[in-house]
Structure formats: C-alpha cells, structure tokens
Amino acid sequence: MNNSILWSSSTSAFGSARRRVPGISWALAALVVSFSLPCAFGRTTEAARSSGWVVIGVEEYRALHAKAFPSEREPELAPPVEATMTRVDYDLWINGDLATGQATLTIDVLKEGWVRVPVPAGLLVREARLDGKLVSLFAGGSAGKGAGQLSALLSHTGRSTLLLKIALPVLASTGQESVTLPSTPSGVTRATVELPRQDVDIRLNGGLLLDTSETGAVSMWTAYAQGTEPLTFLWKRKTEDHRYTQGLRMKGGLTELVGLGEDATSVTAEVSVEVMQGAAREVKLQLPDTVTVNQVSGAMVADWESKAGELRVTFLEPVEGSASFVLTGEARSPRDGEIGIPLLRVLDAEKETGGVAIEVLGAGEIKEIQKQGLENADATDLGEMVANRQSPSLAAFRFRAGEAKARRALSVNIARYTPQAVLMANVEEARYDVLLTSEGKMLVEARYAVRNNQRNFLKVTLPQGATLWSALLAGTPVRPGQAPDGSLLLPLEKARSGEDAPAFAVDVVYFSRGAAWNDKGQVKMALPALDLPISRTGLRVYHPPLFRLTAEPGTFRPETYAEPESPGLTAENEFETGVYGIGSGGRIGPSTAATDAPGAAAPPAALPGSVATLLESGRKVATIDTKQALVDEYRTKASGSKVSGILPIRVSFPEFGPTIYLVSELTSENQSPTAELSYQREKKGGAR
Numbered sequence: 001m002n003n004s005i006l007w008s009s010s011t012s013a014f015g016s017a018r019r020r021v022p023g024i025s026w027a028l029a030a031l032v033v034s035f036s037l038p039c040a041f042g043r044t045t046e047a048a049r050s051s052g053w054v055v056i057g058v059e060e061y062r063a064l065h066a067k068a069f070p071s072e073r074e075p076e077l078a079p080p081v082e083a084t085m086t087r088v089d090y091d092l093w094i095n096g097d098l099a100t101g102q103a104t105l106t107i108d109v110l111k112e113g114w115v116r117v118p119v120p121a122g123l124l125v126r127e128a129r130l131d132g133k134l135v136s137l138f139a140g141g142s143a144g145k146g147a148g149q150l151s152a153l154l155s156h157t158g159r160s161t162l163l164l165k166i167a168l169p170v171l172a173s174t175g176q177e178s179v180t181l182p183s184t185p186s187g188v189t190r191a192t193v194e195l196p197r198q199d200v201d202i203r204l205n206g207g208l209l210l211d212t213s214e215t216g217a218v219s220m221w222t223a224y225a226q227g228t229e230p231l232t233f234l235w236k237r238k239t240e241d242h243r244y245t246q247g248l249r250m251k252g253g254l255t256e257l258v259g260l261g262e263d264a265t266s267v268t269a270e271v272s273v274e275v276m277q278g279a280a281r282e283v284k285l286q287l288p289d290t291v292t293v294n295q296v297s298g299a300m301v302a303d304w305e306s307k308a309g310e311l312r313v314t315f316l317e318p319v320e321g322s323a324s325f326v327l328t329g330e331a332r333s334p335r336d337g338e339i340g341i342p343l344l345r346v347l348d349a350e351k352e353t354g355g356v357a358i359e360v361l362g363a364g365e366i367k368e369i370q371k372q373g374l375e376n377a378d379a380t381d382l383g384e385m386v387a388n389r390q391s392p393s394l395a396a397f398r399f400r401a402g403e404a405k406a407r408r409a410l411s412v413n414i415a416r417y418t419p420q421a422v423l424m425a426n427v428e429e430a431r432y433d434v435l436l437t438s439e440g441k442m443l444v445e446a447r448y449a450v451r452n453n454q455r456n457f458l459k460v461t462l463p464q465g466a467t468l469w470s471a472l473l474a475g476t477p478v479r480p481g482q483a484p485d486g487s488l489l490l491p492l493e494k495a496r497s498g499e500d501a502p503a504f505a506v507d508v509v510y511f512s513r514g515a516a517w518n519d520k521g522q523v524k525m526a527l528p529a530l531d532l533p534i535s536r537t538g539l540r541v542y543h544p545p546l547f548r549l550t551a552e553p554g555t556f557r558p559e560t561y562a563e564p565e566s567p568g569l570t571a572e573n574e575f576e577t578g579v580y581g582i583g584s585g586g587r588i589g590p591s592t593a594a595t596d597a598p599g600a601a602a603p604p605a606a607l608p609g610s611v612a613t614l615l616e617s618g619r620k621v622a623t624i625d626t627k628q629a630l631v632d633e634y635r636t637k638a639s640g641s642k643v644s645g646i647l648p649i650r651v652s653f654p655e656f657g658p659t660i661y662l663v664s665e666l667t668s669e670n671q672s673p674t675a676e677l678s679y680q681r682e683k684k685g686g687a688r
Contacts, residue, residue: 079110083117083154088184088227090191097170099179099193105162105186109154119150119164122182127165128152135162178234186227193233195219205232249277252346253324254354254399255382257389258331260339260414261361265331267291269344270385271313272324276350279318285311288342290331298325310347336364341410355382355398356410359391364416365453366395373400373408379456380481380489394456425455425492427534428503429566430667432527433653435542440514445653446528449503449566450492457481457489459531462510463672470651472507477650503568509651517547519681529672538564539662539675542655545682549660552676556662 086108092101103123109115119125119137128135130152137150152162170179181191189207198214207225214220225231253272258265273283287293287309296304300323302316313325331342346352355377360366377398380387386396397410428449435443444466450458460480462468471480471490481489493504508528517523527539539556543549551558564570660677667673 082111082115083107083109085117085184085186085227086159087188088120088186088190090181090189090193092168092179092191092193094170094179094193094195097172099168099170101166103164103166105164107154107160107162109157109160112157113155115154116151117154117162119152119162120182120184121149122168122180123150123164124167125150125164126167129163130154131160176234176236178232180233181231183230184227189225189227189231191223191225191231191233193221193223195221195235197237199238200235201238203234205230205234207231246278248275248280248348250275250280250349252283252349252352254344254346254352255385256344256354256356257386258341258356258358259361259391260333260358260364260412262335262364262416265333265342267329267331267342267344268385269327270324270383271327271344271346272322273319273346273349274322275319279320280315280323281318282312282314283323284347285313285327286345286347287311288331288344290333291329291342291344292331293327293329295329296325296327298323301325336414336416338411338413341412343408343410345408352399355396357382357386357389357394357396358410358412359389359395360393360414361391362416364414365393366412367415368413369395370411371397371409373402373406374398374410375400378481378491425450425452425458425532427530427532428536429564429569430534430537431564431569432537432539433542433655434525434539435654435656436523436544438517438544438547440516442512442514442525443653444510444512444527446508446510447564447569448506448508448530448534449564449568450506450532451503452492455492455532458492458506459483460488460490460508461485461529461670461672462488462508463512463526463528466510466512469509469511470507470649471509472505472650474504474506503566505568509653517544517679520679522552522676522678525675525677527673527675529670531669533669534667534673535665536565537664537667537673538562539664541660541662541675541677542657543660543679545657547679547681550678550680551660551662552678554676555673556664556675559661559663561659561661 084107085105087104087106089104089106090101091104092099103120105117105119107117109117119128125137128137135152137152139150154160168179168181170177172178179193181189191207196218198217198219200219202209202212202219202221204223206229207223209221209223211222212219221233223231223233251274253274254269256267256269258267271283271285273280287306289309293304293306293311296311296313298313300315300317300319302314304311304313304327306312311327315323333339333342341356341358343356356374357379358366374397377396379389379394379396381398382396386394395412399408400406428451430449431447433445448458468480468488471478471488473491474493478491480491483489488508490506490508492506510528514523525541537556540561541549662675664673
C-alpha cells in the first residue's frame with residue numbers, strides 16, 4: 001500500500017473517489033471507470049452491492065496530480081545588492097589648509113523602491129545634486145556600524161549621478177603637505193588635484209600617478225586607484241640638487257682583453273666609472289683608429305655612438321655613484337710579426353686603474369714585448385674576465401700608477417707555427433719522495449721536469465686534506481695562486497718553441513694525514529693530479545724501520561732505484577748538493593765539501609743582484625762595502641713596496657729510514673696516480 005493507490009470499481013466508489021479528491025479532472029475519472037467496468041459487468045447482482053479497487057503506482061499518481069493541479073510559478077530571486085557605486089571622480093583645488101572641489105558618484109540602482117546609498121566617509125559635503133536636482137542627505141545607520149554616515153535615497157532603478165561639493169583638510173608635517181581621499185566600494189576611482197604652486201615633488205600612496213603637468217603657476221596631477229584603499233597625495237617643495245651643477249669628477253676602471261687571431265683580432269673591455277662629484281650623464285672612451293665597436297651592454301646603458309676615434313656611452317639617468325658596462329669589438333692587425341696592441345682610454349677621468357691582457361689564438365707565441373706605462377701583472381689580478389681564460393699563451397699587464405693622461409703603449413712580436421710543430425707543454429719526468437710514519441702522517445716532495453712553450457700556469461690538485469708547505473720554480477720559492485676549484489696554480493717559465501725547449505724543475509712539498517698503522521694492513525697513497533701529461537714517474541717511499549713494505553699490483557711496479565733522467569731534475573740536484581748549498585743558519589755560500597775536494601770545478605758566474613758580492617770566487621766573508629750594499633738594497637726595497645701575505649719559503653725534505661722504489665709510465669692529464677702498499681710489523685726491530 002506504500003507504493004500504490006486503491007480506486008473503487010463501482011459507481012459509488014467513483015463518486016467517493018471524486019469526493020476524496022476534490023476537483024479531479026474528468027480524464028482521471030474516465031480512467032477509473034475503464035478499470036471498474038469489467039469488474040461490474042462480470043459479476044452477479046450481489047457483486048453490484050460490493051466495492052472494487054484499482055491499484056496504480058505513486059509516480060503515475062503524481063504525474064496525474066500534476067496535470068490536474070498545475071503548480072504556481074516560482075517567485076523571482078531578489079538582486080544580491082540594492083545598489084552599487086560604479087565610479088567616483090574627484091576634482092580638487094588646493095587652497096591653503098583646505099582642498100575644495102567636487103566628487104561625482106556614478107550609482108547603479110538594482111532594486112525597486114527606495115534604496116539607501118552611503119556617501120564616502122570623511123567628506124565634508126556642502127551641497128548634493130542627483131541628476132542635476134538638489135537632494136537632501138541624511139545621517140543614516142543605527143547606533144554602531146554606519147552611525148552618523150551621510151546617505152542619499154534613490155527611488156528608481158537604473159544609473160544615476162550624484163554630484164557632491166566637498167572639502168577636505170590639508171595636513172602639513174615636516175615640510176610636507178598631504179591630502180587623503182577616503183576609500184569607497186567603487187571599482188574605479190579617479191582624482192585630479194590642482195595646486196597653485198610650481199617646483200614641487202609629488203608622491204602618491206595607494207594609487208598610480210598617471211599625469212603631471214605645470215601650466216603657468218599651477219601644478220596639476222591625475223591619478224587612478226582602487227576604491228577599496230585610501231588615496232593620498234603628498235607633495236613638498238623641490239630641493240635644489242647641487243650635484244648636477246657641480247663639475248664632474250670621476251675615477252675610471254678599464255680591463256681590456258685582446259685576442260690575437262690569425263684572421264682577426266677581438267677586443268673586449270670591462271669599463272667602470274665611480275663619480276666623486278657631480279653626476280655623469282655619459283662616459284667617453286678614446287678608441288684607436290683600428291678598433292671597430294660592435295656592441296655595448298650594461299644595466300645603465302641607454303645608447304652609444306662611435307665616431308672619430310671616440311666612443312660616447314649615454315646612461316638612462318645621470319649616474320651619481322658608480323656604473324659599469326662591457327664593450328666588444330674587433331681590430332685590424334697583422335697575423336704575425338710586430339703588432340701594436342690597441343689600448344682604450346677613459347676620457348675625463350682623474351684616475352684610471354685596470355690593465356690589459358693579450359692572448360695568442362691559434363698556433364703561435366709571444367716572442368718579444370715592448371711596453372710603456374704598463375707593468376707586468378698576474379692574470380688573476382685583472383678580474384674574472386682574464387682569470388677565466390684558458391689560453392696557453394697569455395700575457396697580462398696593469399696600468400702604472402700615476403696620472404690618467406700618462407702615455408701608454410704596448411707592442412708584441414708574434415711567431416706563428418704550423419699546428420703539428422707546436423709543443424704546448426709536457427711533464428718529462430716526475431719524481432716523488434714520500435716519508436711515511438706509523439701514525440699515518442705523510443710528507444711528500446714532488447718534483448716535475450716541465451717543458452713549456454706557451455702555458456702560463458701548471459695546475460696542481462693536491463690529494464684531499466693535504467696542506468701545502470712550499471713550492472719552487474727552477475729552485476726559487478714562489479707563492480702559488482689558487483684556481484676556482486681550490487687547485488694550485490704554479491707559474492711556468494716560457495721557453496722557445498719546438499721539442500728542444502729546455503726542461504726546468506717545479507717542486508711542491510705538502511703534508512697529509514691518514515689512519516694510524518696496525519701490525520698489518522694496507523696504505524693507499526694518492527699523488528697530485530696535474531693538468532699536463534707525465535711521461536714517466538718515479539716514487540721513492542721512506543717508511544718506519546719496524547715495518548716491511550710490499551708493493552701491490554697496480555699502476556706502479558717495484559724496481560731498483562735510479563737517478564732522474566731529465567736534465568731539469570739533474571741540474572736541480574747538482575745545484576742543491578754541488579758547489580752552492582745552504583750552510584748552517586740558513587746562510588747561502590760556497591759548499592766547503594765541493595771546494596775542498598780535489599779536482600773540484602770552479603764556481604759558476606756570480607748570480608745577478610747585490611747578493612752576488614757574497615758569492616765571489618774564493619770568498620766566504622763579505623766585506624764592509626758588501627754589507628753596506630746589502631743594507632742599502634734592503635732599505636730601498638722596504639721603503640718602495642710592501643709584500644702582503646705569507647712569503648714563499650723552501651722546505652728541505654728529510655731522508656730517513658729504509659726505502660722502496662716504484663716506477664710508472666704515461667700518466668694522462670688530470671689523473672691522480674695511486675700507489676698501494678702492504679705493510680707488516682717486523683718481528684725484530686731494525687732496518688732491512
């Protein structure tokens with residue numbers, strides 16, 4: 001019975017159904033009769049006195065009921081808001097401590113009947129007109145939100161314009177005046193403010209200043225803002241900036257890189273200026289006639305022009321502090337022989353710092369250099385642009401301190417070769433002396449016989465955790481540089497080209513720590529990695545006498561000890577142990593053993609410099625004149641320049657304990673050779 005409805009099959013039931021459902025349509029009644037008639041005629045007289053029923057589904061009943069009694073139309077929804085403020089336009093005139101003018105409110109009414117529209121809070125309204133007719137404003141709102149706020153009543157839908165004559169106070173503080181327009185629920189807010197004054201600086205909070213103009217003695221500003229935030233105009237009298245009226249005084253910095261190619265010469269320069277007085281609207285550079293500028297780029301560069309041997313670079317705005325830019329170009333120069341290097345100059349600079357670097361592109365080298373107003377410098381002293389160059393032939397110079405207008409000139413002699421005949425650089429032989437201790441400490445003296453034609457530096461990567469003690473170039477202590485990856489950069493001597501370039505020695509002494517030794521175990525020694533290939537390597541290991549060492553199969557193999565074969569390492573050994581040595585107390589003088597030995601060779605020629613007076617043949621004590629010469633030389637050097645940082649020193653390698661000698665061949669560049677050794681404590685102490 002829940003999902004069906006029973007209908008009577010008799011006439012009385014039909015009438016009863018009509019009474020139960022008042023207003024049922026005749027179509028529904030006919031349907032009921034069609035269901036009841038077969039039951040009425042198929043029964044006897046006593047069936048006529050009984051009632052009958054017809055069952056239909058609930059959904060069918062609802063459909064029939066909907067046709068019999070159609071539902072009324074649903075009422076339309078009310079608008080979400082009664083009225084909206086579409087736009088607000090302000091036109092104000094500043095007069096002393098008061099800003100007067102008018103505010104035009106564009107209002108769209110959406111609801112039928114009377115609608116209350118609030119006026120922006122904070123406005124002092126003198127008069128209100130709605131579509132040109134005077135209207136009255138009232139203070140609406142209950143005691144709480146909106147209490148006391150002026151409102152206008154609108155009675156018809158559509159767009160209306162409410163014109164308000166208003167006044168606003170002008171606030172003054174610390175030499176600055178301001179006027180603030182209140183926030184409104186409008187989507188667009190425009191404000192025009194006129195001030196009967198000129199030479200003022202305007203600033204805006206809460207909006208965008210679209211236009212400023214000065215006509216006669218009136219300054220006018222136009223701004224747009226979002227109505228949800230207050231709009232504030234702030235102005236003050238312009239202060240005279242004397243920087244623009246003062247004479248320009250500035251310092252210039254110029255780092256130039258010249259690439260001498262076989263077909264063309266490239267010129268790249270980094271220029272910086274530092275303004276000390278006034279403001280620089282442009283910078284002028286002096287260009288040699290052979291230089292053509294292709295591009296000038298920089299954050300402050302607006303435009304540039306190259307004309308009549310002068311480059312004029314204009315800035316976006318006058319520079320009061322510092323600015324920099326980069327220029328690139330090319331120059332005409334011969335392929336080889338005597339080449340004059342084009343030097344740029346910063347004009348109108350009181351002081352000019354920086355330098356110039358020259359690199360030979362292709363198969364060639366710099367044979368001779370003639371310079372004026374320049375000093376030799378390290379490539380790392382001229383900044384990243386020069387330090388990052390990997391050219392095998394690079395010469396760097398810095399500007400000599402002095403007047404910015406001092407004459408500078410630079411010329412080089414370039415020799416070109418066929419690529420097959422050029423030997424760039426090579427390590428002919430490498431020798432390592434290693435002193436091991438049972439505490440895991442390791443002192444290593446590495447000696448390399450280098451043949452070099454064009455390389456400026458030898459890059460040495462020490463094992464991880466190693467500490468450099470000293471570095472020598474051809475027997476002279478040097479202070480190495482440092483690459484960006486932490487490797488050492490040792491300066492190299494440049495020899496003549498070809499395979500007959502003489503070999504010279506590069507020595508490095510470093511210290512490292514490892515794990516302490518047990519009675520038995522293995523030790524792995526990682527040696528420095530060079531950026532040059534090594535032809536052959538010799539490794540001599542000094543170890544504690546209480547242990548026995550055995551070489552494991554690998555890169556190195558044990559052999560009988562042999563002296564170095566390279567002339568560079570042989571000459572170094574002769575200098576250290578031959579005629580000249582280091583005496584007691586660090587005194588340099590003739591070796592007693594060498595001079596007293598029968599048949600000893602005569603000492604070599606005197607070394608250059610004032611120290612040569614101490615190394616004269618057959619003399620061991622300096623005269624008074626010699627001592628005075630040394631004192632004078634020391635005073636001259638001490639007063640003329642100072643050396644910063646740690647001075648380079650020379651460390652002597654101690655030879656102690658039994659040894660084992662290993663050799664290896666053909667070590668590729670940037671590869672760290674490794675030797676593996678097994679150690680075992682001897683049952684009885686003592687050397688083997």
